[in-house]
Structures are given as C-alpha cells and as structure tokens.
Amino acid sequence: MISGAVAPRKRLNIVLTNTLAWIVLIALALPALWIVLTAFRPASEINASPPIWIPREITFDAFATMFGLNPNVRQRVAVERYLINSLTIALISTTISVAIGTLAGYAFARFKFRYHTTAFLLLMFSRSIPGVALSLPLFLLFVRLGLVNNLLGVSFVYVAINIPFTVWLMDGFFRQIPYDLTEAAYIDGCSHWQAFWRIDLPLALPGLTTAAIFAFLASWNEFQIASVLTRSVDARTFPPGLFVFTEQFTVDWRGMCAMSVIMMVPAIVFVILTQRNLVRGLTFGAVKG
C-alpha cells in the first residue's frame, strides 16, 4: 500500500504509526522484562525504598540460593525435583500425544468416513471442558488406581488433553499438502500406510514440530490438574511448585522471579524456534474449509 514517492502528510502518518507501535509493544514487554531483571538483581536493590528503577548490579545470587549453592541459606524449594518431574511428564506426554494425534489428524484430512464432522467436533469440544471439571473425578479415579502422585498418571491425562489441539493443527497441515502427491504414490503402488510414511509425514514435519511444541508447553504450564493429582513434593511439577512457594514461605519476590525465569526457558527456546510456523499453524483452516 505504501510505495513510491511519499507525500509529507503520509510520511508523518508513517512516523506516527511506527512510534505508536513501538510504544504499545514496549508497554506489553516491560512487565516480562521486569520479572527477568529482578531475578538477576541483588536483594538490597529490590527492597529499596524509594525504589531503584534502573539495575546497577547483575548477580546470580537468587539462582545459587534456589539450587542450594549458597552456604548461608538453607534451600527452601525442591526446584531440581520439580524440574525433573515437569520435564519427564512433558516429554512423555508430548511424544505420545503427537504420535496419536498425528494419525488422527491424517485420517481427518485425507479420508472421508461416516460422522467425519461430528467426530471432529466431538474431539474439539472435549478440549473445551475446563480442568476444574476434570481434576476432581480424575482424582477419585486415581486414588482407586493408586496413580495419585504418579508421574505416569499425570502424563496420561496430559496426552488426552493435548490430542484435540494436535489433531486440529495436523489436520490443517496435512490439508496443505497437495493431494496429487499422495495420489501419485498410490498409482506407483504405495499402500495408504506407505504413502503416509514416505510422502505426507515428511512434508508435514514443520507442522509436527509446531504441534509438539504446543503440546510440550501445554503440559509444562498446566497447573490446575497437576495441583490436584500431584500432592507430594516428590511428584510435584513446576507450576504447583511455584504456587506453593508463593503461599508457604516468607515472601521472597526475587526467589520467585528466579523460579519464573527457569520456568520460562523452554517457552523462550520454543517461541524463537517456531516463530514462523506458529502463525501459519494457527491460521490456516481460516480460508480452506
């Protein structure tokens, strides 16, 4: 829309647009930046009154304390335990839900069968049932099965929770692949299964990555169900761990910020990795029916 010689009024418009966009985005990013900065500042600066706005010193104290490396402070949060639990659960549930969800997504994208739309809708609606409604009956069931405080039990729940969104994404990604290619494979004598493995799946690999990342983050971030199903320190995942930290001890804002930073790491890595696919993954299906 904007090209060639620009009239002065238009130029002013452009400058205004750019400035406004920067202001909005900085306002949006500032709270996040503040959390990260706080985690790296000395405690004396944080509690200072009047407040010190610009950090003068960078320190890793908060992290050292958290992992028990500070000899003067008794370690108060089992961060390593939470980390290992969260990672285990997220990895197991991501692998399984992506494998199962990709198969279903392929079936929805490529095959016509009875109740096609109904089945798809049913799957989506299962996603909209809030965790609050699921966690309590699941807790009772898990008590009977002896799965409370069991990492596999939580992973199992997360698999089911992640499937609908995986199917929605993979259905879209498979639809993007021209059917001609698959058809050509059939003509060359490939079975459905071979066509899936050799043609469609490799082409949908970027989509698979996106789906895996969404599943991982959903499991990594989940709080409601985890806080009901993992009650002991040994089984607790990161989000309930952070919550317990904010409730239980004398208020240590910096420690909590440091914990938040650790919790953000996978998300940061993944957002950087998937910037492009993210937008595509979320929006197609908008125009293609």
Place this chain on the structure above:
Amino acid sequence: MILPSFVLILIVTGFPLLYSIYVSFTDYNLLRPGSDVFRADIMFRNYERLINDPIFRRSLGNTILFLFVTVNLEYVLALGLSQLLARVTKGQGIMRTMLMIPMMFAPILVGFQFRWFFNAEVGLVNNALLSLGVTQTKIAWLVDEPLGMIAIMIATIWMNLPVTTIILLAGTLSLPSEMYEAAEVDGAGAWQKFRHITFPMLAPFTYIALTIRSLDVARAFDIVRMMTDGGPAHRTELIWTYVTRLAIEDSRFGMGAAMSLITVVISLFFTVYFFRQLVKVRIVQ
C-alpha cells in the same frame, strides 16, 4: 487411525464428565464415606442449593462480567494492534518477537507477575504511581472493589493479547491488495477501507481467534487462584475458584460437581457459538 485418540479422550474426559453428572445428583462429601449413593428424593438438592447460594450467584455474575469484558476488550485491542503492526515499515521482525513475549508466560506465571505488580506495599504499579505523584496513598489493588476484578482482567488481557493479535495480523497480511487499490481509485479513506474491506474480510480469522480463545477460557483460573484466590470476601470469586473451594477445600464433592457442570456448559456454549460462526463465514467465502 482415530481410535486411539478417542479411547484416550473417553477415559480422561468422558469418564470424569459422566461421573460428575452422577455425583452432582448425590450429596457426596469426601469426608463422609457412603454419601455418594443416589437417592431420588434429594437428587436436585445441589442445584437448589446453588440457586439459593448468594456466593454462587455472585461468582456466576463475576464470571460473566469477566468473560464479557476480557473477550471484547482483548479483541478490540488486538484488532487495533494488528492494524498498526500491518502498517509498520521498519522493524516488523523484532516487533513480532516482542509481541510474543507474553506467550512465554504460563498462566500461573502471569498470575504471579501481576500479583506482585499490584501488591499494595512493594508492587510496581503503586511504586510507579507514587513516584509520578499520581497518588499519595498506597492503593490496595487486590483488595478494593472493583479494583481486584480490574487487576485480574488486565492480567488476562495481557496474557491473551498476543495470540489474538498474531492471528488477526496474519489475516490482515493475507488480504489481496487489489481490493485496496480499487477502493483507493474510488476515493475511499483509511477508515472506509478498514470498515468495508479489512474488517469484513477478517471474519474467518476473528472466529478462529475467538474459538481458540474460548477453548481456554477456564485458564483464567490459574491467574485468579494466584492473584486473589477469589478473595477478599468473594469479591473476585469466579465460578472456577468457587468450585475448587467447595470440592477440594470443603470436600463437598456433589455440590462441586454440580457447579463444575455449569462451567462445562459455559465453555461449551462459547466454543459451539464461535465454531458455528466460523463455519458460516467459511461457507460464505
């Protein structure tokens, strides 16, 4: 190929749902074994109690208000921001990265962050307001009415703005430029172009954004639990926090189940509504 997905979902969501429906018609209390027996004479007791429960009515009202304000405000803000970003000439890439920053925060982290910012004693917001001389006294953000609800709404909007904006931005950038050129030839102004081209053409993207959003409405629970936990005196009680209080803290499972079914209905209503709109606009185009 679809079977494994359905079996799993049946176990993890189908079973709890059916069980909740059953329990909601009993007077099940976790502390009283054997109280989960169905009795026809008291089957609607939980629902009667809920209708007459002023805290429930308050939490329901709060939830509706909360959803109405956040979803609408979020959409309008995202629409504005996406139009702004579509016109930016320099630094689009870095701006998009900045836009994604809130997406790195889990809901529980968003809750923690704003709980700290709105803290009356050491919070960023009060510190800033005091430094700028806007206020002389410390404002009890998370305590006063209606500031508590406003704080929670701000946190929720902050968390959801990026996804909505990104979807609308992708939609805006995918619109064919010929239409704009034609409109310009006809002498249409910026507002007219937005009103008659951009906005209607964005409809499928709007409903995708709202469908995705509606799948996650209940994630507001994490934020509220962290910021105020429904308090003080139920001022910020949402239906999700009240369910948790009744069922987990008070062990009143039957009552909690009855109420969680109401949350399911709210979520389903949102999803069905937006999804149907999405299907409709898809067919029109």
